Amino acid sequence: MDLRIFTEPQQGASYDTLLTVAKATEDLGFDAFFRSDHYLKMGDVDGLPGPTDAWITLAGIARETRRIRLGTLMTAATFRLPGVLAIQVAQVDQMSGGRVELGLGAGWYEEEHRAYGIPFPAEKFARLEEQLAIVTGLWGTPVGETFSYEGTYYQLADSPALPRPAQGQVPVLIGGHGKTRTPRLAGQYADEFNMPFASAEDSERQFGRVRAAAEAAGRKGDDLVYSNALVVCVGKDDAEVARRAGAIGRQVDELKENGLAGSPAEVVDKIGRFAQAGSSRIYLQILDLDDLDHLELISSQVQAQLG
Structure with a gap:
């Protein structure tokens, strides 16, 4: 089981804080550092010092780390034009030496769009499908050839499809709970399917839908990696679990029901x-980014037992 660290910087984190967590992620042997892509806080937090852009953040971290994978859960298709997104991600991939992954979703948080003047179209899912076709199409175009696309929402004419990512084709992550359209898109475009904040039983059912969709698209179900994202709250004893739960404004029983909480065992x-x-990979949602002892405990007492 791969364990990846997943952060939510819109809740309040500077670039320096994120870099510190990313370096700890690498030093402690975790597989990857991922972050959300949001511009507005959620819930009863101050969100200070304010949002950081996901791909600018990852570009900086790419130059300060050497091993860990880097990516987003999930970049909103509403935030960037697909050609620009393909350039940004390819450049960060080059800056990292080929360690980037792109989680791409339709976008859902209308308030952040209003707050920063970003259009929030009704046809978000259809736009996502065109973005996936364009981004993967650009990366898949041989050097020296051009890429064109004529869609309902986006049109590209004779693009040189540059720059190319260092790893050729950046792995694409698609996730969500939708029973029909989401599995279909994952089956066609995804290298990894992520089931966020769900039970093992619901995850198994959704993984089955994605496998079936992949096979309908002419792929093998095992062509995809299947993963989960879950909030984590681990303590050496009950008191430490309760302290960490309180620090993120959550109840221990609720965390045990809906996340990964309790003792390492x-x-x-x-x-x-x-x-x-x-599932073969779990994104551990870390909500208290100042508690590096939490990461050390997970590394030494949880990850070490998973092999």
């Missing part, structure tokens, strides 16, 4: 249930 056991459901 409890968390390892629950991770095993997701593995049985077909």
